[in-house]
Amino acid sequence: MSTALIFDLDGTLVDSVYAHVLAWQQALAGEGIEAACAKVHRRIGMDGSLLMKESARDAGVKLTVKAMGRAEQHHARMLRKLNRHPMPTSGAPSFLKALRRAHVPWGIATSGKLAEAAASLKAIGVLRGDTVVDGSVSQRAKPEPDIFLECAKRLHSDPSLCFVVGDAIWDVLAARRAGMQAIGLTCGGYSESELYQAGAFRVFSDPQSLRLSVGQLGIDL
Amino acid sequence: MSTALIFDLDGTLVDSVYAHVLAWQQALAGEGIEAACAKVHRRIGMDGSLLMKESARDAGVKLTVKAMGRAEQHHARMLRKLNRHPMPTSGAPSFLKALRRAHVPWGIATSGKLAEAAASLKAIGVLRGDTVVDGSVSQRAKPEPDIFLECAKRLHSDPSLCFVVGDAIWDVLAARRAGMQAIGLTCGGYSESELYQAGAFRVFSDPQSLRLSVGQLGIDL
Numbered sequence: 001m002s003t004a005l006i007f008d009l010d011g012t013l014v015d016s017v018y019a020h021v022l023a024w025q026q027a028l029a030g031e032g033i034e035a036a037c038a039k040v041h042r043r044i045g046m047d048g049s050l051l052m053k054e055s056a057r058d059a060g061v062k063l064t065v066k067a068m069g070r071a072e073q074h075h076a077r078m079l080r081k082l083n084r085h086p087m088p089t090s091g092a093p094s095f096l097k098a099l100r101r102a103h104v105p106w107g108i109a110t111s112g113k114l115a116e117a118a119a120s121l122k123a124i125g126v127l128r129g130d131t132v133v134d135g136s137v138s139q140r141a142k143p144e145p146d147i148f149l150e151c152a153k154r155l156h157s158d159p160s161l162c163f164v165v166g167d168a169i170w171d172v173l174a175a176r177r178a179g180m181q182a183i184g185l186t187c188g189g190y191s192e193s194e195l196y197q198a199g200a201f202r203v204f205s206d207p208q209s210l211r212l213s214v215g216q217l218g219i220d221l
Numbered sequence: 222m223s224t225a226l227i228f229d230l231d232g233t234l235v236d237s238v239y240a241h242v243l244a245w246q247q248a249l250a251g252e253g254i255e256a257a258c259a260k261v262h263r264r265i266g267m268d269g270s271l272l273m274k275e276s277a278r279d280a281g282v283k284l285t286v287k288a289m290g291r292a293e294q295h296h297a298r299m300l301r302k303l304n305r306h307p308m309p310t311s312g313a314p315s316f317l318k319a320l321r322r323a324h325v326p327w328g329i330a331t332s333g334k335l336a337e338a339a340a341s342l343k344a345i346g347v348l349r350g351d352t353v354v355d356g357s358v359s360q361r362a363k364p365e366p367d368i369f370l371e372c373a374k375r376l377h378s379d380p381s382l383c384f385v386v387g388d389a390i391w392d393v394l395a396a397r398r399a400g401m402q403a404i405g406l407t408c409g410g411y412s413e414s415e416l417y418q419a420g421a422f423r424v425f426s427d428p429q430s431l432r433l434s435v436g437q438l439g440i441d442l
Binding site: 025090190194 | 240303310411
């Protein structure tokens with residue numbers, strides 16, 4: 001078995017975090033929850049229902065299951081508007097191509113739903129045979145380790161040989177609970193120190209700069 | 222002369238930074254400049270033309286004066302769409318009210334234009350007699366110290382007695398060059414460590430938490 005890379009999607013491979021923030025803020029406002037953008041930002045990447053519940057608790061509001069369903073749809077609608085043309089983060093498509101060429105096992109593990117991620121996956125050049133695990137594989141998305149463990153399984157890799165690459169502290173925390181090392185990227189808007197404090201093994205600015213230093217992970221491209 | 226507070230506007234008193242990020246990203250894209258959201262985020266609060274020039278340099282593109290004018294208008298249009306109802310940051314309106322009541326001199330100093338800031342000023346309850354300094358008072362907006370110095374002058378306060386309250390490292394850097402202490406707020410999306418590294422005197426999460434600890438600045442509310 002060889003070293004494998006497991007990538008988060010939003011904020012890591014596509015530049016969609018800020019659109020998610022505004023979409024969630026509006027969706028929550030629609031249910032009477034005032035949520036500050038900076039706080040929503042720090043919750044992007046965790047499971048959507050956790051994000052809603054934590055924001056509701058902050059605002060002292062109780063959300064029904066029905067209201068959460070409405071907010072989720074509102075968010076998806078807003079996101080389609082704000083993120084019509086998903087932009088890859090710097091160097092993402094060429095890094096994935098290089099990994100494919102070098103036969104380094106890699107996959108994508110996202111808390112979101114595959115249907116919502118289709119445009120993003122297309123923007124970074126994901127092909128039919130590539131490994132993509134979405135939130136539907138488990139009741140428990142990030143910061144639970146389930147989807148990373150499932151991705152490792154599909155890559156036939158041992159968790160101890162996997163590096164998770166993510167922009168959010170939820171990626172870092174979930175990776176640690178999965179027995180994996182986490183590589184933080186600041187291209188989702190978290191600062192370097194937040195990612196190191198969460199326990200990141202190394203922090204880079206984006207896929208481009210990770211690729212230039214991927215030897216630090218023992219990977220030879 | 223007594224201690225005075227000089228507030229930044231966007232991200233500090235109103236929750237508008239994330240809307241600014243998407244508006245600038247789209248405005249820059251309109252001129253052929255691909256700019257990552259996280260990078261634009263870290264440039265919000267600096268002078269608009271500096272933001273455009275630095276983003277253009279990153280992308281290896283040269284911007285004409287005409288293109289900058291177009292991008293500026295594009296940004297203003299997008300911002301009106303994305304930030305139709307400016308939301309105050311937590312505790313901002315009540316903090317300003319309390320300062321007024323206690324006769325603590327305070328003012329607002331923003332790199333933006335007064336016309337664009339009207340809705341935000343209204344949302345936080347700024348009154349006709351309050352001191353507001355905008356980017357038009359100087360050719361050199363933040364991180365130059367000019368608008369903070371002008372604000373101190375209008376408040377009849379010595380820079381050494383002024384605390385600048387801001388969410389961006391540009392506020393902190395400009396405050397230091399003005400001979401003022403800077404109070405960082407994380408409600409604009411910067412992390413605590415980034416603000417301390419820039420030289421902030423103290424860092425709080427939002428106006429609400431600053432108000433609860435304003436005694437740390439020797440202010441008795």
